[in-house]
Amino acid sequence: MAPVDNGATALGSVHSDIDDSGARVVRLVGEIDISNADALGRHLDRLLAVSGGPVVIDLAGLDFMDSSGIAMLLRAVGDAATVEIRNPSTVVRRIIECTGLAEILRIS
Amino acid sequence: MYRIPALVLVVGLAIVAVLAFTARTVHENNEDHLLRQRVNEAEAVLSVAATGTQAPLSSAAILAEATHGDSSAFSGLMKPLTNGTPYVSASLWPADSPDPRPLLVVGAQPELARRSGSEISSFLTRTRTAQSVTIVDLLGDSTRRLGFGFASGATPHYIVYAESNRPANRRSTVDSNTAFSDLDYAIYLGSRAEASHLLAASIADPNFSGRTASGSVKFGDSKLLIVMTPRRELGGDLLARLPWFIGGFGIAISLSAALLVDRLVRRREHAERLAQLNARLFREQRSVAQTLQQSLLPEVLPLFPGLELAVRYVPGVDGVDIGGDWYDVVDVGQGHVLLVVGDVSGRGLRAASVMASLRYAIRAFASQGDAPEAILFKLSRLIDGGRDALFATVLCGLVNVAERRVTFANAGHPNPLLVTGATGEFVATHVSPPIGVAESAGVATDVTVPPGGVLVAYTDGLHERRGENPDVSLARLRDAALGHGTLDDLLDGLLHELTPDGGHDDTAILAVTWRP
Numbered sequence: 142m143a144p145v146d147n148g149a150t151a152l153g154s155v156h157s158d159i160d161d162s163g164a165r166v167v168r169l170v171g172e173i174d175i176s177n178a179d180a181l182g183r184h185l186d187r188l189l190a191v192s193g194g195p196v197v198i199d200l201a202g203l204d205f206m207d208s209s210g211i212a213m214l215l216r217a218v219g220d221a222a223t224v225e226i227r228n229p230s231t232v233v234r235r236i237i238e239c240t241g242l243a244e245i246l247r248i249s
Numbered sequence: 250m251y252r253i254p255a256l257v258l259v260v261g262l263a264i265v266a267v268l269a270f271t272a273r274t275v276h277e278n279n280e281d282h283l284l285r286q287r288v289n290e291a292e293a294v295l296s297v298a299a300t301g302t303q304a305p306l307s308s309a310a311i312l313a314e315a316t317h318g319d320s321s322a323f324s325g326l327m328k329p330l331t332n333g334t335p336y337v338s339a340s341l342w343p344a345d346s347p348d349p350r351p352l353l354v355v356g357a358q359p360e361l362a363r364r365s366g367s368e369i370s371s372f373l374t375r376t377r378t379a380q381s382v383t384i385v386d387l388l389g390d391s392t393r394r395l396g397f398g399f400a401s402g403a404t405p406h407y408i409v410y411a412e413s414n415r416p417a418n419r420r421s422t423v424d425s426n427t428a429f430s431d432l433d434y435a436i437y438l439g440s441r442a443e444a445s446h447l448l449a450a451s452i453a454d455p456n457f458s459g460r461t462a463s464g465s466v467k468f469g470d471s472k473l474l475i476v477m478t479p480r481r482e483l484g485g486d487l488l489a490r491l492p493w494f495i496g497g498f499g500i501a502i503s504l505s506a507a508l509l510v511d512r513l514v515r516r517r518e519h520a521e522r523l524a525q526l527n528a529r530l531f532r533e534q535r536s537v538a539q540t541l542q543q544s545l546l547p548e549v550l551p552l553f554p555g556l557e558l559a560v561r562y563v564p565g566v567d568g569v570d571i572g573g574d575w576y577d578v579v580d581v582g583q584g585h586v587l588l589v590v591g592d593v594s595g596r597g598l599r600a601a602s603v604m605a606s607l608r609y610a611i612r613a614f615a616s617q618g619d620a621p622e623a624i625l626f627k628l629s630r631l632i633d634g635g636r637d638a639l640f641a642t643v644l645c646g647l648v649n650v651a652e653r654r655v656t657f658a659n660a661g662h663p664n665p666l667l668v669t670g671a672t673g674e675f676v677a678t679h680v681s682p683p684i685g686v687a688e689s690a691g692v693a694t695d696v697t698v699p700p701g702g703v704l705v706a707y708t709d710g711l712h713e714r715r716g717e718n719p720d721v722s723l724a725r726l727r728d729a730a731l732g733h734g735t736l737d738d739l740l741d742g743l744l745h746e747l748t749p750d751g752g753h754d755d756t757a758i759l760a761v762t763w764r765p
Contacts, residue, residue: 172715
């Protein structure tokens with residue numbers, strides 16, 4: 142299935158795809174901060190709302206996020222019980238760990 | 250304010266003036282040229298008329314020479330010409346005689362005969378050698394006559410003389426359909442426009458003013474001077490009125506343009522005033538929000554024997570919204586002081602109000618004697634981030650002043666820094682999830698501060714940089730905290746080195762040390 146590219150802002154973007162196992166994969170790319178977290182978050186919410194099954198949020202392309210990005214991820218995880226977050230970069234992983242959220246966000 | 254419209258008006262009027270002046274100059278030149286043409290035409294007409302007046306004399310002179318002054322021949326020729334038109338008197342004179350008297354007179358007696366002998370001799374001599382008609386000006390006499398003399402051949406024996414009447418105030422009207430119908434004219438004998446030499450004119454008192462032109466034609470051995478003046482515009486009314494049209498329309502257009510520009514200028518000024526007003530409101534709004542934020546922070550820190558405290562709060566430079574950073578120092582009694590540094594996610598009044606709730610909730614729990622981990626646990630159950638996912642990171646440190654010990658509990662907040670002499674290390678607290686996300690685990694971490702040691706708690710605005718690994722940011726913070734003297738020096742140094750341009754985000758810092 143062709144990837145759907147939406148919610149792109151100057152800094153970051155949200156990409157959605159379906160992987161081989163049929164799960165929806167949402168990739169966060171670029172940077173997330175207070176300037177674009179609202180726009181990207183709304184798009185992420187829509188993707189999670191239309192997706193019935195398990196969702197993977199892939200952070201491989203995410204270079205940086207601040208507390209606004211963390212708030213966005215917290216909301217995504219809280220909304221869907223079957224959300225899995227994976228592949229954070231070292232920087233993003235440390236940002237999440239420093240905030241005591243590694244367990245809450247179920248980073249694999 | 251009125252400078253630009255006034256400039257437009259002045260430039261417009263200047264252009265109008267130049268155009269009107271140009272039109273007027275063209276008109277004047279045109280009128281001069283047309284008048285000059287009419288004068289030239291009049292000169293041609295006068296030349297022909299003057300020649301016609303002389304023609305009978307020429308015939309009479311030839312006849313007199315041929316007939317040796319035969320009286321009946323001379324009378325027969327001149328009789329029909331002396332009934333007033335063209336002459337009133339004709340006479341034949343000897344060309345060369347010591348006693349100059351007329352040999353023969355046809356019609357009225359010549360006025361010339363009444364003149365002195367020398368005057369008459371002079372005239373006859375002049376006529377004998379002139380080879381053309383000679384003119385005698387008798388206009389000054391009561392009869393107002395003009396005399397014409399002529400002699401035929403190189404050695405004439407006779408001189409023919411005739412006089413015509415030139416009654417005073419002689420007026421020759423011009424038919425309205427001729428080329429001269431638009432003009433007044435006056436014809437003088439000689440080359441000067443004097444009333445005493447006036448031969449003919451179109452009006453009674455030809456004393457022309459304004460635009461005049463004159464021309465001269467040969468009249469026997471004298472001259473005729475014609476002076477002309479136009480009665481109306483020779484080039485037509487349109488060209489004459491053009492300068493006025495240009496002036497009228499030009500002034501109207503200039504005024505319209507000036508008014509239009511005035512309106513545009515006023516609109517622009519209005520827009521500028523609005524922009525200035527908006528900018529002022531923006532500053533005031535930001536100022537109000539900052540005032541609110543500052544008012545939620547303790548103005549004066551409580552004093553504790555043996556303990557030294559310093560704090561800083563710096564609002565971020567980005568945007569109008571205030572952040573949710575705060576610090577607090579609470580005296581919980583019995584030699585214990587609670588230090589708090591926190592950061593509510595998001596910005597604006599909502600973040601500030603959540604911050605206020607958290608701050609007073611912490612004070613309430615602390616006053617009941619709760620330990621830091623218990624405070625955070627209670628706080629985590631009190632606050633629900635909810636749909637907006639608003640959460641707060643909080644670091645609480647309960648200071649046992651006497652034992653130089655601090656018990657930390659941490660909900661998602663950066664670890665405090667302990668600076669001792671030339672080394673600095675972060676206190677490895679147990680980091681629970683932020684308040685509003687999940688229940689706080691409630692694990693405390695104790696740290697004992699050695700003599701000279703300084704504990705620094707802060708919010709992420711101090712060290713966090715976009716795209717940077719937090720470990721790198723924290724290492725820079727640790728290095729910047731070394732080598733300072735007083736607490737104030739330390740905090741100023743941190744702000745100066747880590748946020749030299751004012752900082753992207755809000756920043757709160759709290760430092761504590763024991764007095765030696």
